[in-house]
Amino acid sequence: MKTNIQPAQGKLGILIPGLGAVATTLIAGVAAVRKGISQPIGSLTQMGTIRLGKRTENRIPKIKDFVPLADLNDIVFGGWDVYSDNVFEAATHAKVLEAGLLHSVKDELEAIVPMKAAFDQNYAKNLTGTHVKTGTRLELAQQVMEDIENFKATHDLDRVVIVWCGSTEIYYEASEIHSTLAKFEEALANDDKLIAPSMIYAYAALKLGVPFANGAPNLTVDIPALVELSKLNETPIAGKDFKTGQTLMKTILAPGLAARSLGVAGWFSTNILGNRDGLVLDDPDNFKTKEVSKLGVLEDIFRPDANPELYGDIFHKIRINYYPPHGDNKESWDNIDIFGWLGYKMQIKINFLCRDSILAAPIALDLALFIDLAKRAGMSGIQEWLSFYLKSPQTAPGLPAENDIFKQLMKLQNTLRHMMGEDLITHLGLDYYQELVDTL
Numbered sequence: 452m453k454t455n456i457q458p459a460q461g462k463l464g465i466l467i468p469g470l471g472a473v474a475t476t477l478i479a480g481v482a483a484v485r486k487g488i489s490q491p492i493g494s495l496t497q498m499g500t501i502r503l504g505k506r507t508e509n510r511i512p513k514i515k516d517f518v519p520l521a522d523l524n525d526i527v528f529g530g531w532d533v534y535s536d537n538v539f540e541a542a543t544h545a546k547v548l549e550a551g552l553l554h555s556v557k558d559e560l561e562a563i564v565p566m567k568a569a570f571d572q573n574y575a576k577n578l579t580g581t582h583v584k585t586g587t588r589l590e591l592a593q594q595v596m597e598d599i600e601n602f603k604a605t606h607d608l609d610r611v612v613i614v615w616c617g618s619t620e621i622y623y624e625a626s627e628i629h630s631t632l633a634k635f636e637e638a639l640a641n642d643d644k645l646i647a648p649s650m651i652y653a654y655a656a657l658k659l660g661v662p663f664a665n666g667a668p669n670l671t672v673d674i675p676a677l678v679e680l681s682k683l684n685e686t687p688i689a690g691k692d693f694k695t696g697q698t699l700m701k702t703i704l705a706p707g708l709a710a711r712s713l714g715v716a717g718w719f720s721t722n723i724l725g726n727r728d729g730l731v732l733d734d735p736d737n738f739k740t741k742e743v744s745k746l747g748v749l750e751d752i753f754r755p756d757a758n759p760e761l762y763g764d765i766f767h768k769i770r771i772n773y774y775p776p777h778g779d780n781k782e783s784w785d786n787i788d789i790f791g792w793l794g795y796k797m798q799i800k801i802n803f804l805c806r807d808s809i810l811a812a813p814i815a816l817d818l819a820l821f822i823d824l825a826k827r828a829g830m831s832g833i834q835e836w837l838s839f840y841l842k843s844p845q846t847a848p849g850l851p852a853e854n855d856i857f858k859q860l861m862k863l864q865n866t867l868r869h870m871m872g873e874d875l876i877t878h879l880g881l882d883y884y885q886e887l888v889d890t891l
């Protein structure tokens with residue numbers, strides 16, 4: 452049965468809290484792709500294919516030709532930031548993309564000027580921006596709702612989604628005020644400091660039925676109150692933390708080691724990066740949020756509880772160091788101590804010279820396009836099929852996250868097949884093996 456999906460008619464607004472390195476790399480990239488001067492490499496929605504039916508059928512369309520996604524030409528970008536720089540200035544400051552490329556899309560980028568941010572410096576101590584709204588938390592949420600509605604009317608948009616690309620907030624855990632929507636709304640009215648700025652945007656979005664994806668490791672929509680609101684207003688949510696760089700490598704490599712029953716004694720990961728994200732993460736409270744998000748990955752893949760002989764004593768350590776000369780070109784080193792047959796020890800070393808925002812931008816695009824698709828398909832609440840893009844996937848309470856990137860991809864693709872009324876692919880293949888044998 453095919454799901455009833457509303458067509459992707461009209462224009463889609465992608466609103467982004469945090470017009471920094473990732474957001475500006477995304478916006479400039481989409482503008483360049485529209486002009487035909489670049490390719491959207493790394494984006495599954497634009498470049499990826501999907502197998503349909505039996506292997507013998509040889510049906511492998513592009514994903515964008517299979518499911519009804521918004522066209523890149525129908526996207527309008529906007530956003531908020533604590534700094535007033537337009538997107539061209541912010542992209543120049545971020546130093547991710549070359550000046551030549553930025554100049555070729557300068558007019559489009561200059562036209563995007565951030566709206567004033569809902570901000571509280573206690574959540575990002577190393578930021579000193581002054582382009583901020585004033586008022587209680589409830590008033591800030593109302594102002595964000597007005598921003599969304601004005602943006603929609605001004606650009607004559609059909610639909611809007613929000614992708615948080617703002618700085619990582621300090622570490623916080625869900626508390627009583629986050630436990631139900633009623634308590635959360637009471638706390639908003641009381642201007643309770645336990646409500647983080649990112650939650651204000653998420654609340655405003657969900658109140659208006661606008662889908663929300665979280666690219667940072669902070670809780671944001673990963674609290675019962677906002678899950679409740681997302682279901683109430685039939686709106687999809689996804690989080691958290693874009694899966695790029697070192698964690699991407701981890702979730703590619705670790706499933707392979709586990710698949711071959713190789714043991715792991717230790718995994719030491721260190722990074723240097725010099726962008727504004729690195730500056731914010733230089734504060735221990737902000738780093739803690741990132742650390743927690745990154746640490747869970749190996750445990751979920753190796754399941755030491757089920758495999759104590761192989762993974763029971765794994766030592767996992769992560770370091771992030773702010774090092775300005777490298778800018779956005781993050782460099783990471785991993786030392787992995789593994790053991791094989793009869794316990795013999797081996798080592799793997801990875802030195803990844805990556806570009807953080809080049810890896811993150813296509814993820815932000817895909818999340819925006821897929822969460823818009825989910826909304827049009829009538830899906831609401833946590834979209835676990837989008838875990839593929841996330842370091843610390845949000846799941847229903849009590850459900851362990853799936854971090855193996857290959858299983859995540861299978862889930863994503865099967866969700867798309869399910870939406871479109873295609874057979875799910877289990878990779879069993881016994882049925883058509885028999886058919887092939889019978890025709891011999």
Ligand SMILES: NC(=O)c1ccc[n+]([C@@H]2O[C@H](COP(=O)([O-])OP(=O)(O)OC[C@H]3O[C@@H](n4cnc5c(N)ncnc54)[C@H](O)[C@@H]3O)[C@@H](O)[C@H]2O)c1
Nearest residue numbers: 469471472473532568617618619667693695727728807811
């Ligand atoms: N670059 C990557 O590969 C990557 C990977 C995973 C996660 N992330 C996360 O994505 C986020 C963005 O990363 P980035 O490299 O673009 O960082 P960045 O520092 O360049 O940009 C973040 C922007 O958010 C703004 N901001 C902070 N609080 C805000 C608020 N309350 N409202 C509006 N704007 C606000 C900052 O002023 C800044 O311009 C970070 O949380 C980062 O941890 C990035």
